[in-house]
Every structure is written in structure tokens, then in C-alpha cells.
Amino acid sequence: MTGPRVASTRAALLDLLADARGKGDRVGLVPTMGALHDGHAALMARAREQIGDGPLVVSVFVNPTQFGKGEDLDRYPRTLDADLEVCARRGVDVVFAPSVDEVYPDGVGADWAEQSVTVDPGPLATVLEGQVRPGHFRGVLTVVAKLFALVRPDVAVFGEKDYQQLALIRRMSRDLCLGVEVVGAETVREPDGLAMSSRNRFLDREQRMRAAALPRSLERARANADQGARAALAAARAELRQAHGVDLDYLVITLPDLSDLPPRTPAGTEARILIAARVGSTRLIDNLPLTLGAVDKGDS
């Protein structure tokens, strides 16, 4: 097993990818903030499906501009050696681990977004996660645009777990003509259904059990989706009412591309249900695809 090559600058990355590009191979990118777990491994596998023998690049960069005040940028785990081992086991060809200076040549002070040219995510960034995390999606889209410009991938894979982020990145690639195929990878779950997340480690034993109410409620919605969006939401809410210590933030059914937000009952049959809730002081999110029946379409 040979490990991945590591690049920390644009120039080094260009060198490592030059041969593959010359041959016309497809380049795949999985952007991460490190602290890699099984969820990331699934992203890497999904990328490999897309690019065949082309080079698979994993970026490891803890992006300061997507952390809000009190969101623990400094305590975010940095585990590059362990990450490189995960990448080696998963057949990653190149790890791109740039410095903050490489990605933000002018630095990242508190007034960063007022001092630089940035990517404006538009209205989809002001609802759901954007409502509780102002500026978050501007930071995410700006750093993803930079990573796309640095790596120039043909395909990039993001987890469906962060569904609004995925929808926004798809939107960005289309709206800015970036030409990157943005692929969503299905959420990897624990045996009781809880979506894998680096935040799960903040849950104590009892909270961890309660947290399974999130995926359970989404499954209940899915089981009732043939009766329409209103019935699906009611079933999910009934499930959540039985769970103590789960403080619901939002529960919505929207179009798969979130283009109808702020949410209303979608007009189509293909839809997405999204949930956010606090368990103790930990905020969790999850989502599932739904196929809605025609019963109450558009009338709620």
C-alpha cells in the first residue's frame, strides 16, 4: 500500500496532477476539514466510482471563515497523520493540505467578508442552517470556489448529510459556470440510524440514545409520504413528541434542490425532508429523500 502524495501549495499540486491532466484523466475532489471518519471514506468511494483510474484528490483544510463566533475553530481536531492513513487505505492519490495563507493570501480577520472579494450565496443561505449560522455559507462557498480553482476537479463529492450545503454548492457550480460536476453521497449511519457526524462525540450516553429520534422521525415521514406532505410532517412530529430532550429547530419538506425555500408544501412528487434539533447543547441535522403521494399536494 503506497500512501498518497501530499501537496501544500498550488504549484506542488499542479505538478502532481500534470501527467493525469495531460492524459485527459478525470480528476476527482473530496473536500474535507480532516478528522476523517467512515462518512468521509464513503465520499472517497463515491468519487472513485466517478473518475475510474483518474487521480483522486482529498483536500484537508479547516476553513476559518465558515466558523461563527463561539463555534470552536481553535478546538476543531487537526489529525493529519491519521487522515493520511485513512486516505492511503482508501486509494487516495493526492492529499492537498494547504496553509491558511495559501487559501487566504490576505488573511482572515473578523471583517474578512467586508475586506475581500467573496462568493455571495444569495437567498438560499438565509434560511434553515443559514438562519442560525449567519455568514456560514458565504465562508463555505468562498472556500469551495477557491478549492475548485486550485484543484480544477472534473467531479467533486459532498455528503448529503449537509444537504443545504450540497444544494448551494450545486447551485454555485451552475451559476458561476464552474463546470464541476457536484455529486452527493448518501449519508452513512450508525446501526440505530443516527447520521455520522463529528458532532456526535459531544453527546453523552443518554443524549446519544435520544438523538436516534431524528432519523426515526424522518423514516416515519417517509413511511407516510404516500399520503402527502402534510401527513408525512404530522407523522414525523408525532414521533418527535415521544422523544424527550429533543428540541426541534425546524422540520420541513422542500423540493430536492431547495429552490422553493422558504419552505412550503412542494408541488412535485420528489421532495426532501430536513430536520434540525438540539439534543442537550449539541445541534444535529439530518434529511431524507421522499416520494410524495398526491393527496394534499399544494394545498397546505
Next chain:
Amino acid sequence: MTGPRVASTRAALLDLLADARGKGDRVGLVPTMGALHDGHAALMARAREQIGDGPLVVSVFVNPTQFGKGEDLDRYPRTLDADLEVCARRGVDVVFAPSVDEVYPDGVGADWAEQSVTVDPGPLATVLEGQVRPGHFRGVLTVVAKLFALVRPDVAVFGEKDYQQLALIRRMSRDLCLGVEVVGAETVREPDGLAMSSRNRFLDREQRMRAAALPRSLERARANADQGARAALAAARAELRQAHGVDLDYLVITLPDLSDLPPRTPAGTEARILIAARVGSTRLIDNLPLTLGAVDKGDS
């Protein structure tokens, strides 16, 4: 003389550039809105210097999102056949003339910037030209980001005539890690010094004569720059006072990258003087580089 190849889609453009990219040739881009004149020819020559035998791409696209209300998008001249002849004479290899749908897949309604992911130019877009043309630089940077993503040039050439635009595009390429070398080409002038511009045709004979006061005032500033910024500005203003029918909008001396705007007397010796004025109903802009003497540096 063989004419340039013409592409109107990303796919066609990729095809035309594939061989050159495979060989590692440098790709040059001159973005234009068509209606090509001698000023554009100078941009093409400057690009050719940068790329040697690599492919020179000229984009011809009248960008709807940089026109404000009443700014005559519909009356902007479209002269593709004549433009192709200019390109053929200047050794252009590829003309990229996309449709509005190719560049804006979601259309460009009046609320365009509120419905899409866009490039936010930041504070430098709110002063000088940005103050009289709200939204203009968001439209410019967004379309240039798209053209960079579509063409993927190594070098792009813009005229120094639109100096604030040039500074913002330089800033964007650095801030978003686009990796495009942004080169400014010196302004091409009429015999009396007036900067070439498609707007000059709106001047009647008398206005056309008066308009030469703009470059004359800049030259006066330059001639007095060794006495410092204050003296340079005073000299330019004295020149303008002698010109009737020239309605000054702004006259400022700033750092060459405009990073000290809103403008104050620059601390360095290398500086730029920028002017905007109305002659009749036509708004003209111009600028020159200055080397300031130390006399009043920083004290005004």
C-alpha cells in the same frame, strides 16, 4: 489570413483548446463586449506578448448584468461580423461568443443578483464608479469569473482605461485563488490625448474638443507630481477650471491597487490619479500613473 475559429458553447470551446492544453501552451483571454476598436487591438497585442504561440481567445459577450437601469443594454452595438474581421487581422485564434443562456443558465431578470450565487466585489465596488453605478461591479466580476471558468486562461488582459475594474479583477483573481494572471494594457489615446472609448461617439464636435481637458488635467497633475499629491491635484483642478462644460465628478490620487479607498493622499511614491467628468450628458473616465515627490506625502 485565416480567420479565428468561433465557439458559442463551453463544449465547443473545450474542443478548440484541447490540443493546446495537452501541449501545455499558455492560453490568453481578452474579454470584450464586441464593437471592437483600436483599443481592443492593443489588448490583443498585449495578450500575444504574454502567451507566445499559445491560443489567443477573445470573448465577445454583451453582459446584461453590468448594465444599470437606463444604461442602454438594448442599444449596445452588436457587430459580430466586423468583430471577427478585426480578430482575424490581429491573429486571434478563437472567438468565444456565447449566448446569454450559456452564461446565465437561470436567466437575468431584474432580481438576478437576489436569485443567484454571485461574486460579491466587497467595499472597493462602492466608491468612485461603484457609487454612481450600483451593482455594476457585481455584474462585471460575476461575468468575468464565469468567463475565467469557461475559458480557463493562464493570462487575461484588460484595459487600464477602466482602472477600478482592472483593480477589482486583479483582486478577485487573488482573493478567489483563480490562478489567472491579470494584465493591464495601457490606454490607447486619440491624437489630442482623449482615451479611446465606445462612449466618445456620443460627443458632438464641441463636446469632443472640451473632452480633451480630462487627459490634459491628468498630464498637468503628472507634471507637478514631484511636488506631492496636493500640488498635483491643485494643478489638475486649475486646468479643469479653464475648460467650460466639463462637470467634474471625482478627481483622486490613490495607491496603484486602490487599496486605500475611500481615497486619501497615498503614503507611497507610486500612485494613480483617476478622474470622472460629464461632458454634456456623456460621462467620461480616465486615469494615469504618477510618481509622487515627498513634499506633502501623508499630510493632507
